[in-house]
Structures are given as structure tokens and as C-alpha cells.
Amino acid sequence: MSNTVQIHQALLDSLKEDSPPRLDEHGRQVRCLLMYSGGLDSTLAGVLLRMQGIEVIAINMFTGFCLTDHKRKMGHRRKDGSRYQNEAIVGAAGLEIPVEVVDVREGYLKVLTEPKYGWGSAVNPCIDCRIHMFGHANRELLAEYDAHFIATGEVLGQRPMTQMKRQMGIIERDTDLQRMIVRPLCQGLLDVTIPEERGWVDRERLLSITGRGRKPQIQLARELGILDYPQPAGGCCFLTDGNYGKRLRDTIDHKPADEVTFDDVLVLKVGRHFRLPGGNKLVVGRNHEENELLRGYWHLGPFLRVRGVPGPLCLYVGNPASSDFPLALQVAARYADCPNEAEVDVEVLNQDELQRLVQTVPLDPGEENAWKIY
Numbered sequence: 001m002s003n004t005v006q007i008h009q010a011l012l013d014s015l016k017e018d019s020p021p022r023l024d025e026h027g028r029q030v031r032c033l034l035m036y037s038g039g040l041d042s043t044l045a046g047v048l049l050r051m052q053g054i055e056v057i058a059i060n061m062f063t064g065f066c067l068t069d070h071k072r073k074m075g076h077r078r079k080d081g082s083r084y085q086n087e088a089i090v091g092a093a094g095l096e097i098p099v100e101v102v103d104v105r106e107g108y109l110k111v112l113t114e115p116k117y118g119w120g121s122a123v124n125p126c127i128d129c130r131i132h133m134f135g136h137a138n139r140e141l142l143a144e145y146d147a148h149f150i151a152t153g154e155v156l157g158q159r160p161m162t163q164m165k166r167q168m169g170i171i172e173r174d175t176d177l178q179r180m181i182v183r184p185l186c187q188g189l190l191d192v193t194i195p196e197e198r199g200w201v202d203r204e205r206l207l208s209i210t211g212r213g214r215k216p217q218i219q220l221a222r223e224l225g226i227l228d229y230p231q232p233a234g235g236c237c238f239l240t241d242g243n244y245g246k247r248l249r250d251t252i253d254h255k256p257a258d259e260v261t262f263d264d265v266l267v268l269k270v271g272r273h274f275r276l277p278g279g280n281k282l283v284v285g286r287n288h289e290e291n292e293l294l295r296g297y298w299h300l301g302p303f304l305r306v307r308g309v310p311g312p313l314c315l316y317v318g319n320p321a322s323s324d325f326p327l328a329l330q331v332a333a334r335y336a337d338c339p340n341e342a343e344v345d346v347e348v349l350n351q352d353e354l355q356r357l358v359q360t361v362p363l364d365p366g367e368e369n370a371w372k373i374y
């Protein structure tokens with residue numbers, strides 16, 4: 001397994017040679033925007049559409065909460081030792097289609113903190129998130145690419161929050177895309193779309209896969225000649241992670257939703273988080289990579305670091321005049337490699353610049369757990 005999309009050359013050749021261009025009623029090449037993750041389902045959808053002679057442009061939406069992207073930045077490796085990559089870019093290259101990574105962060109905070117259709121089991125506002133993404137595609141991208149319609153790799157019933165008929169209908173209605181989204185893996189189970197009605201897509205060659213199992217997709221991949229594809233890595237997005245969810249809810253509990261910034265929510269991906277008794281916050285890096293990532297959040301508050309011994313970089317977010325501040329120093333010292341009860345110097349830094357040195361003694365290990373946000 002290479003964890004990237006690999007397609008048999010015979011399939012690629014046949015997509016080029018045996019799939020005459022599909023033309024619309026005006027003689028124009030039919031073109032679609034495929035919401036593309038680089039995973040198996042959206043890859044299959046792309047192949048099925050290309051087999052009909054439809055030009056496929058892969059669109060990968062960037063929200064800042066992609067787990068794989070975070071692991072890639074952290075230098076993590078998969079179980080088989082391979083590096084994490086941007087799967088959409090690699091997958092599109094394997095599929096030999098163009099890909100655009102589209103930054104949809106603008107307006108996403110409101111989606112995240114005040115979702116009209118609520119959160120899933122963590123803080124995943126999946127319906128609102130899809131509306132945000134599809135809405136962006138409809139407003140900005142269809143015209144830009146002169147594309148006829150939008151396609152996805154969705155499978156009916158696979159995800160309870162967004163891939164049920166009712167929710168698909170809500171997403172289409174709220175984005176003004178009624179009957180304009182084609183789902184090649186399950187379209188046979190859904191109402192006829194405008195692209196099918198107008199002959200841009202042949203409904204007879206679309207599939208009727210349903211449910212959470214992946215056997216039909218794996219079988220189809222084998223039959224088509226899709227040799228390899230990224231294995232699901234236990235969730236695609238931070239917002240479905242229970243621990244992340246607790247941290248985000250804590251943030252919203254301590255700040256009005258309209259004052260929460262992107263940095264407030266992105267820093268929740270890094271380190272151990274503590275809500276101190278006075279309401280201020282401390283973030284403690286867990287390793288070198290997290291310490292480095294934490295440096296990017298210097299404007300949220302001063303850094304704390306025990307002088308002269310190995311230890312984490314800590315970020316204090318809040319009022320330095322609060323009684324939480326000395327406590328934060330003690331927690332920082334507790335995680336540094338220094339003897340218990342020994343007095344240590346803690347550097348208080350503004351970015352890299354030393355502001356002052358403060359003496360403290362480490363907190364007894366475990367005492368800080370009372371404030372930990374799990």
C-alpha cells in the first residue's frame with residue numbers, strides 16, 4: 001500500500017482513448033467540478049464521470065481543520081512508515097485531472113461556532129459545513145471554470161449527518177443547487193438531476209451504492225483498475241474529534257461566539273490545554289513539533305519556558321495580572337525536566353524576546369489535572 005491513488009495504466013489509457021468527449025446541447029464539452037478529498041469514494045466518482053467523457057476538475061476545500069494536513073505538518077508518519085501528503089493533490093495527479101485547493105476559511109468561524117443545523121457528536125457542523133463549501137462552489141467556482149454541474153463521491157446512508165436524502169435536500173436547497181449535484185456512486189437511488197435530464201450525464205451508467213460498508217467500493221476499485229488509494233485514517237477532520245470538541249466548547253463558554261478568532265480555534269489542535277480557576281488559559285506543548293507550532297500563536301499571549309532545563313514551550317492566554325498567572329508558571333515548571341520542589345526561573349517571553357524572569361516551584365504532578373480540558 002502506498003497510500004496514494006494509483007491507477008492501472010490500462011484504465012488511464014481507456015479514459016483517454018475509449019471515452020469520447022461528452023458534449024452538451026450547444027456542442028460544448030461537459031465539465032464538472034468534483035468535490036475531491038483524494039479518498040476512494042471521490043476517486044471512483046471521478047473515474048465514473050471520466051468514463052462518460054466528462055471533463056472533471058477536482059476541487060479540494062481547505063478549512064484549516066484537516067487532520068491529515070495537521071499530521072503532515074507535524075511530520076507524523078502512517079503505520080507503514082509513509083509520510084502524510086495532501087491526498088487530494090496526489091490523488092488528482094494519479095487520476096490525471098486538474099485540482100484546485102480552495103481556501104474557504106472566510107466565514108467559516110460562524111459556521112463552526114453558530115451552526116444553523118447544529119453539531120454532530122463532537123463539534124462537527126457537517127450540514128452547515130457542506131452548505132458553506134457547496135455555496136462557495138456555486139457562487140465562485142462554477143462560473144470561473146465554466147462548469148456544468150457539481151459532483152461528489154457521496155454514498156447514500158454512509159454518513160448519518162450529511163449523506164441521507166433529507167440532509168442532501170437541505171444542502172441543495174440552502175445553496176441554490178437543487179438537482180444540480182450529481183452523486184455517481186448512489187445517483188440511481190436519488191431523484192433525477194438536471195445534468196441527467198439534459199443529457200450531460202448518462203444516468204444508466206451511474207451506480208446505486210448505499211450504506212456504511214465499503215465492500216462495493218473496494219470491489220469496484222478492483223474491477224476498474226484502481227490499484228491503491230489512501231486508507232481511511234480514523235476521521236478526516238478535527239471537528240469530529242471528541243477531545244477537540246471539548247476544547248472548542250470550552251472556548252465558546254469563555255468568549256462570546258462573535259469574538260472567537262481563527263487563532264483561538266486553531267490553537268486547540270496543539271498541546272495540552274488547561275482552563276485555570278480564574279478563567280485564563282494555559283497551553284503546554286507536548287513535544288518539539290508542538291512547541292514549534294505553538295510559536296505561531298505568539299500574539300495570543302506570552303510564552304513561558306523554564307530556563308536552563310529541557311521542557312515545553314507554554315502559552316498563557318489571558319490576564320497576566322490574574323492569580324492564574326503564578327499558577328501557570330507552576331504548571332509550566334511541572335512539565336519541565338527539573339526536580340520537584342526545586343525553585344526554578346521561568347522566562348516570560350514576548351515571541352522570542354525575554355520580558356522578565358520569574359521564580360516559581362513546580363506544581364506537584366497530577367495537581368494540574370483539575371484544570372485540564374480533556
Ligand code: SF4
Pocket residue numbers: 063124125126127129130236237238239240
Ligand atoms: S467532517 Fe469536517 S470537513 Fe467534513 S463535513 Fe463535517 S465539519 Fe466539514
